[in-house]
Amino acid sequence: MADIKIGAYVCKGCGLGERLNTAQLITVAQREGKAQVVREHEFLCSGAGVSMIRQDIEKEGVNHVVIAACSRRAKTEAFGFDNVAISRANLREGVIWVQPDTEEAKEVTQEMAADYVRMGCAEVTKMQAPQTNPSHGNNKRILIVGGGISGMTSAIEAAKAGYEVLLVEKTGALGGWVAKLHKRIPSHEPYADPMETGVPGLGRQIEADKRIKVYLNSTVSRTSGAPGQFSVDISKESGGTSTENIGSIIMASGFELYDVNKLPELGGGKSPDVVDQAGLEKLARAANGAPIKRPSDGKEIKSVVFVQCAGQRDPSGKHLAYCSGHCCNTSIKQAMYFKDSNPNVDTMVIYTDLRTPGNGEDFYRSAQRKGVTFIKGTVSEVVPGAELQVKFKDLILNDDAVAKADLVVLATGMVANSGVDIDAAEGAPNIQGQGAGSEAKTVSILNLTYRQGKDLPLLKHGFNDSHFICFPYETRRTGIYSCGPVRRPMDAQQAIEDATGAALKAIQAAENAALGRAAHPRSGDLSFPTFRREGCTQCKRCTVECPFGAIDEDEQRYPQFNESRCRRCGTCMGACPVRVISFENYSVDTVGYQLKSVDMPDQFSEKPRILVLACENDAYPALDMAAMNKIQYSAFARVIPVRCLGSVNTIWINDALTSGYDGVVLMGCQKGENYQCHFVKGSEIAQTRMSKIDDTLKGMSLEVERVRTCEVAITDIQRAPKIINEMAETIQKIGLSPMKF
Amino acid sequence: MSELNKVMVEKYRNDFLKEVEANVEEGNWVKMCMQCGVCSGSCPFGPYWEHPPQELFMMIRAGKREEVLASESMWMCTSCYNCIVRCPRELPITHIMHGLANYAHRLGIAPKMNPTRRFAKLFWENIIKGGRVNELKLSIGLYFMDGFSNGVKKGLEMLPVGLGMFKTGRLNPFGLLSGGKCKGAGDIHKMLKKAKEIENRRKGFAP
Ligand code: SF4
Ligand code: SF4
Ligand code: SF4
Numbered sequence: 001m002a003d004i005k006i007g008a009y010v011c012k013g014c015g016l017g018e019r020l021n022t023a024q025l026i027t028v029a030q031r032e033g034k035a036q037v038v039r040e041h042e043f044l045c046s047g048a049g050v051s052m053i054r055q056d057i058e059k060e061g062v063n064h065v066v067i068a069a070c071s072r073r074a075k076t077e078a079f080g081f082d083n084v085a086i087s088r089a090n091l092r093e094g095v096i097w098v099q100p101d102t103e104e105a106k107e108v109t110q111e112m113a114a115d116y117v118r119m120g121c122a123e124v125t126k127m128q129a130p131q132t133n134p135s136h137g138n139n140k141r142i143l144i145v146g147g148g149i150s151g152m153t154s155a156i157e158a159a160k161a162g163y164e165v166l167l168v169e170k171t172g173a174l175g176g177w178v179a180k181l182h183k184r185i186p187s188h189e190p191y192a193d194p195m196e197t198g199v200p201g202l203g204r205q206i207e208a209d210k211r212i213k214v215y216l217n218s219t220v221s222r223t224s225g226a227p228g229q230f231s232v233d234i235s236k237e238s239g240g241t242s243t244e245n246i247g248s249i250i251m252a253s254g255f256e257l258y259d260v261n262k263l264p265e266l267g268g269g270k271s272p273d274v275v276d277q278a279g280l281e282k283l284a285r286a287a288n289g290a291p292i293k294r295p296s297d298g299k300e301i302k303s304v305v306f307v308q309c310a311g312q313r314d315p316s317g318k319h320l321a322y323c324s325g326h327c328c329n330t331s332i333k334q335a336m337y338f339k340d341s342n343p344n345v346d347t348m349v350i351y352t353d354l355r356t357p358g359n360g361e362d363f364y365r366s367a368q369r370k371g372v373t374f375i376k377g378t379v380s381e382v383v384p385g386a387e388l389q390v391k392f393k394d395l396i397l398n399d400d401a402v403a404k405a406d407l408v409v410l411a412t413g414m415v416a417n418s419g420v421d422i423d424a425a426e427g428a429p430n431i432q433g434q435g436a437g438s439e440a441k442t443v444s445i446l447n448l449t450y451r452q453g454k455d456l457p458l459l460k461h462g463f464n465d466s467h468f469i470c471f472p473y474e475t476r477r478t479g480i481y482s483c484g485p486v487r488r489p490m491d492a493q494q495a496i497e498d499a500t501g502a503a504l505k506a507i508q509a510a511e512n513a514a515l516g517r518a519a520h521p522r523s524g525d526l527s528f529p530t531f532r533r534e535g536c537t538q539c540k541r542c543t544v545e546c547p548f549g550a551i552d553e554d555e556q557r558y559p560q561f562n563e564s565r566c567r568r569c570g571t572c573m574g575a576c577p578v579r580v581i582s583f584e585n586y587s588v589d590t591v592g593y594q595l596k597s598v599d600m601p602d603q604f605s606e607k608p609r610i611l612v613l614a615c616e617n618d619a620y621p622a623l624d625m626a627a628m629n630k631i632q633y634s635a636f637a638r639v640i641p642v643r644c645l646g647s648v649n650t651i652w653i654n655d656a657l658t659s660g661y662d663g664v665v666l667m668g669c670q671k672g673e674n675y676q677c678h679f680v681k682g683s684e685i686a687q688t689r690m691s692k693i694d695d696t697l698k699g700m701s702l703e704v705e706r707v708r709t710c711e712v713a714i715t716d717i718q719r720a721p722k723i724i725n726e727m728a729e730t731i732q733k734i735g736l737s738p739m740k741f
Numbered sequence: 742m743s744e745l746n747k748v749m750v751e752k753y754r755n756d757f758l759k760e761v762e763a764n765v766e767e768g769n770w771v772k773m774c775m776q777c778g779v780c781s782g783s784c785p786f787g788p789y790w791e792h793p794p795q796e797l798f799m800m801i802r803a804g805k806r807e808e809v810l811a812s813e814s815m816w817m818c819t820s821c822y823n824c825i826v827r828c829p830r831e832l833p834i835t836h837i838m839h840g841l842a843n844y845a846h847r848l849g850i851a852p853k854m855n856p857t858r859r860f861a862k863l864f865w866e867n868i869i870k871g872g873r874v875n876e877l878k879l880s881i882g883l884y885f886m887d888g889f890s891n892g893v894k895k896g897l898e899m900l901p902v903g904l905g906m907f908k909t910g911r912l913n914p915f916g917l918l919s920g921g922k923c924k925g926a927g928d929i930h931k932m933l934k935k936a937k938e939i940e941n942r943r944k945g946f947a948p
Contacts, residue, residue: 354775365830368773373758373802376776396776396799 006124007062008035008117009053011044011069011091019096020113025068028114032597033121037062044069045078057084064127066120068113071624072641085127085585089113089120090639093627098721099635108607108635115598115638122597128584130527132516133563137229139247140510141166142503145220145445146252146417148176149492150484152202153499154250154506159211161507166244167206168215168234174206175199176254178492182284182337185329187493191362193340194333197492223249224449226564227479228513233447247510248479250502251456251464253445255414255485258320263311266410267382272296274382274408276310277330284337291341294407301406303346304338305390306331307379308354310410322461324413326491329360331411335372347372348403350379350392358493377401382408414489416463419445422453448477452549456482460673463488465680471520473502476548476680478519478565479509518568521617521678522643527583528563529572535580542572542581547646547681569679570647574686579649588649591640595652598638600660603740608662608731612639612724613648617678619667619712622720633721634728636662644668645709646682650689650696653707657700660740663727666690666709667720676713683711703734743849745946750806757806764944766840770832774798780824780834790814794824794834797841810845816857818842847946859886871922872929877912 008029029035041049056062072088099109147169155167183194222233230246260268260276267274272295291300311319335347383389390403444454457476459465464482473481483502484495518525543551550565573581579588601607614620620641645668670676671684690709761768781793792814818838845851885892906912
C-alpha cells in the first residue's frame with residue numbers, strides 16, 4: 001500500500017483549542033501517526049475547514065483522512081468525503097466533555113486526546129475507501145408470498161409506488177381469511193358496528209393494475225440468490241413452473257386457526273353447535289343478516305356464549321401460550337351479528353381479561369350498549385347436548401356458575417404459517433404452535449436454497465423473527481420482509497398497516513441492492529466482507545454464525561459470501577479463528593492496530609489503560625450522550641466503536657491483554673428473546689464467545705475481573721460511564737497488569 | 742312476597758338486568774360497567790360492604806335478584822360521589838345505589854331493620870307531614886327507634902346538646918306540639934300524590 005497518503009486534521013473549535021494542546025496533537029499525528037499532511041483549524045466543520053480538507057484531497061493527493069474533532073456520529077455530512085478512507089478521533093465527546101476542566105486533569109486529558117489521534121492514524125492506515133459491492137443485481141420487482149389481506153395490501157401499495165409486483169397465492173382466490181368473514185372489526189369512527197371487509201374492492205384494484213401479476217393455485221418452490229437478484233420458481237398446483245427474477249420479497253403467508261379439536265373439554269369436536277370464530281363467520285355469512293341458525297338442527301339461535309382465550313394464554317404448555325390480540329374484538333363483533341338482527345338473543349362473552357387494542361374500547365362499549373353481557377370468568381367445561389351447558393367460574397363473584405346456550409363459540413388463536421422451523425433439532429417434535437396444523441409446519445413456504453435453511457428464522461411460538469418495536473418488518477434474511485400474522489398475531493387493520501410498511505421496506509431493499517449498498521441497519525454502507533481463500537480452514541464458523549444466512553458454501557466447500565444478503569455486521573469476522581475475513585474499512589487490523597497504537601505507560605506509572613469496545617448502535621451513542629450531559633468517566637479509558645459485539649474477534653482481547661491493558665470492557669446490546677441487538681444474534685454470539693475468556697485469562701495468570709462483557713442500551717447514559725468507572729475501581733483494587741513492557 | 746314483587750318476578754322472569762334497567766333510577770347504566778373495580782376501591786366504605794358497587798353490578802348481570810335486592814350493601818352508600826368522579830365508564834354509581842335501595846324498599850324486599858332504611862323512612866314521613874322537617878320529632882323518633890329504654894338512654898346522653906341548642910334559640914320545644922307545618926302543606930301533599938301517580942304510570946307499577 002505504497003500510495004497511502006494520510007492527512008490529519010485537528011479541530012480547535014467547540015473548546016478543543018482551549019482544553020487541549022493541539023500543537024502537540026499535530027506532532028503526534030506527524031511523528032507517530034505518520035501523517036504526511038497535518039493541519040489545525042479553528043472550526044473544522046465550517047465551510048472553510050471542509051474545503052481545506054477537500055483541497056488536500058484534490059490537490060495534495062490525500063486519500064486517507066483523520067478527523068480529530070468530534071464523535072464520528074456528529075457532522076457526518078460535513079466530513080463525508082467520497083472515495084477516501086476516513087477515521088475519526090473523538091476528541092470532543094470522547095475526551096474534553098468527559099473530563100473535568102481542571103489544572104490537575106490537564107495532563108491525563110491531553111494523554112487521552114493524543115491516544116485518540118494515534119488510534120485514528122493507526123486505523124486509517126489499515127483502511128481502504130470502500131468500493132461498491134461488485135456483484136449486485138438491479139432487479140426491482142417485488143414478490144409477495146400470500147394473497148390474504150396483507151399480501152393484497154402490499155401488492156397494491158408497492159404497485160402504487162411504481163413497482164412491478166408478483167403476487168403468489170396457494171389457493172384459488174385472493175382474500176385469505178378476511179374474505180371468509182361476514183364483516184370486519186370497524187377501522188374508523190365511531191367504532192360502533194361491524195363493517196364490510198373491503199376484500200372485493202381490493203380484488204378489483206389488483207385486477208385493474210397492470211403492474212401486479214397474480215399467480216393463483218401456486219407456491220414458491222425455490223428461492224435463491226440475493227436482494228436485487230433473487231431467482232424464484234413459482235409452481236402451479238396443476239404442474240408447470242416459471243422462474244422469475246425478483247428484487248425483494250414480502251412474506252405474507254398469514255396463519256392457521258388453532259385446531260378446535262384440541263379442546264374437547266370445551267366441546268371442541270364434540271358437538272356441531274360448538275364452533276370456532278371462523279365457524280361462526282360461516283354461519284353468519286349463510287344467514288346474511290337474517291337470524292343465525294345453529295348447525296345441528298337448523299334452529300334459530302336464541303342464546304350464544306363466547307368463550308375467550310380458548311386454548312390461548314395457556315400456562316400449562318398444552319395449548320398456545322400467547323394472546324392472539326384480535327379475538328376479543330372479534331367476539332364482540334360476532335355478538336353484534338346476533339344483537340343486530342335480534343336484540344332479544346342472549347349473547348354472553350366470558351373472558352378473563354377483555355383486550356381490545358386500537359379503538360376497540362369504543363367497540364366494546366357499543367356492544368354493551370347493544371346489550372351484550374360480559375362476564376369475567378374462566379370456562380372449565382362445555383357439556384354438549386340439545387342445550388349446551390357452559391360451566392364457568394365467575395371471577396368477580398367467585399362463584400361456580402352454568403350458562404345455557406344454543407351455540408358456543410370458542411375464541412381460538414392464530415398459529416403462524418411460517419414454514420419449517422430451521423433451528424429445530426432434526427427429528428425433534430415441532431413445538432411451534434404446539435403442533436397446531438402440524439402438517440403445515442413441515443411444508444416450506446419460501447424453499448430458500450440458503451445453507452442455513454429453507455425458511456425465515458423464528459423468534460418464538462413459531463412466528464418469524466422480526467423486531468416488534470425497532471425494526472418490525474426486517475427479518476433475518478436480507479431483502480425478505482415479513483408482515484401480517486406470520487410475524488405476530490394481529491387483526492386485519494393491523495395487518496393492513498403492516499403490509500404497507502413491509503412494502504416500503506421491500507422497495508428500499510431493492511433500491512439499496514441495485515446501488516450495491518447495505519440494507520438496515522447499516523443502510524447505505526458500501527463496504528462488504530471478503531475472505532482470504534488461501535488462509536481459510538473451512539471450519540464453517542462464519543457460515544453458521546452469520547445471523548442473516550448470507551454465507552453459503554461453494555462447490556469446494558469454501559464459504560461463499562452473498563454480498564447483497566450481507567448486513568455488514570462483521571459477525572463472520574469475529575467468528576473466524578484464522579482471521580481471514582475483513583471489510584475494506586473494518587477489519588481485524590483496523591481495530592487491532594488502533595488498540596496497539598495507544599501509548600502504554602509502565603507498571604509504575606499508576607496510569608492504567610482500559611480498552612472499551614462499544615457497539616456503535618447503542619453503547620457508543622450512549623457514551624456520546626453521556627458526554628453531552630457532561631457525565632465524566634475515567635481518563636484511562638480508550639473507547640473503540642465496533643459494528644456489533646459479534647464482530648469482536650477474541651484476538652483483540654488477547655492483543656489488548658498482552659500489550660498491557662489493565663482491563664477490557666465489552667459493551668453490546670441486549671440479547672435473548674427481547675433482544676435489542678441490531679444484528680439480532682451478534683451480541684448473543686459475542687457473549688457466548690466471551691464466556692470462554694476466563695480460561696484465557698487464567699492461562700495468562702491474569703485476574704478474570706479484567707475482562708467484562710455487558711449489555712448496554714442506548715438509554716444507559718448514566719450506566720455506561722459507570723461501568724467504565726467500575727472497571728477503573730476494580731483495577732485499582734487488583735493492581736495494574738504485569739504484562740506491560 | 743309483596744304484590745308488586747310478584748308482578749315484577751313474573752314480568753322479567755330471569756332477566757334481572759332488564760328489570761333493573763326499566764325500574765331502577767339510572768339502571769340502564771349497569772350494563773356499561775366494565776368491572777374495573779375502581780368504584781369499590783374508591784369508596785370510603787368499600788371494605789365494609791358485603792357487595793361493593795362493582796360486585797352489585799356483576800350480580801345484577803348474573804341475575805342474582807334476591808341477593809341484590811335483599812342486600813344491605815347499597816344502603817351503605819353515603820353519597821360522597823368518589824366513585825362517580827372516578828368511574829372510567831362514567832356510571833352514575835351513587836344514583837344507582839340509591840335507585841337500587843329505593844326499588845328494593847318499594848318491592849318490600851329491603852332488609853327491615855336496616856338503620857339507613859329506617860332513618861330514611863322516618864325522615865320522609867316526618868317531612869311530608871308538614872312540608873318541613875320537624876327536628877325535635879325527628880330526633881326523638883330516631884332515639885326511640887330501637888325501643889323505649891334505648892331511647893331514654895340516648896335522650897339523656899343528648900340532653901346537654903339539646904339544652905345548649907335551646908339556649909341559643911336553635912330548638913323550639915313547642916315543636917313537639919305545634920307540628921311546625923308550612924303554609925301550603927296540603928298542596929304539598931297533592932303534589933306528592935300526583936308525582937307518585939306519574940311515577941307509577943311511567944314505571945308500570947300498580948297504583
Ligand atoms: S456475519 Fe454479518 S458481515 Fe458477515 S456475512 Fe453475515 S451479515 Fe455479512
Ligand atoms: S357515593 Fe356511595 S358508593 Fe360511591 S364511593 Fe361514595 S359512598 Fe361509596
Ligand atoms: S368504576 Fe365504573 S366501570 Fe369500574 S367497576 Fe365501578 S362502575 Fe364498573
